[in-house]
Amino acid sequence: MKPTISKRLLQIVNTLPLHEGMRVLEIGCGTGIAAREIAARFTNIYVLGVDRSAKAIRQSVKNCTAAITAGKAGFRQVAIENFGNIEEEGTFNLAFAIRVGALDGRHPEAALPALKNIAKALYPGGKLFIDEGDQLKEIDPNEIAKTLFTKK
Numbered sequence: 001m002k003p004t005i006s007k008r009l010l011q012i013v014n015t016l017p018l019h020e021g022m023r024v025l026e027i028g029c030g031t032g033i034a035a036r037e038i039a040a041r042f043t044n045i046y047v048l049g050v051d052r053s054a055k056a057i058r059q060s061v062k063n064c065t066a067a068i069t070a071g072k073a074g075f076r077q078v079a080i081e082n083f084g085n086i087e088e089e090g091t092f093n094l095a096f097a098i099r100v101g102a103l104d105g106r107h108p109e110a111a112l113p114a115l116k117n118i119a120k121a122l123y124p125g126g127k128l129f130i131d132e133g134d135q136l137k138e139i140d141p142n143e144i145a146k147t148l149f150t151k152k
């Protein structure tokens, strides 16, 4: 039986400003449960889940077969800070990361390259949401760009 979504993940998905036609990037998708929930809610949506763990990606593929077959989800094993060719995956309207160390302050050395890659992947005006375990925060990609510019 495929795992059901937790109350916490459901709450986060409910909070994200998702709509038809979006391309969504999930960083640190784990077992793909949030991606599967998003794909199920819309007729026309695409969610790319990335995770550095091969096991997580294998589980995501297993948990999201219907969404993948429908062309609504895809998964790729890569650490976001090493995703140098992220533009090959197209451009995204919204990115989110839930409890991912590179983005929630636990691995500050990975944060800058990770944010740089996310900024490259987002359309101008694209949104980035990061969950740090207590609340979902929207990070302004323009602020990211400024940070990158000053810290490069």
Ligand SMILES: C[S@@+](CC[C@H](N)C(=O)[O-])C[C@H]1O[C@@H](n2cnc3c(N)ncnc32)[C@H](O)[C@@H]1O
Pocket (backbone or CB within 6 Å): 009, 027, 028, 029, 030, 031, 050, 051, 052, 053, 056, 078, 079, 080, 081, 097, 098, 099, 100, 101, 102, 110
């Ligand atoms: C605590 S789990 C959270 C999984 C899922 N987001 C959730 O909340 O249920 C963190 C996930 O992020 C992945 N991860 C951690 N650092 C990463 C990075 N730098 N790039 C991509 N994935 C990463 C881990 O392999 C793991 O699957």
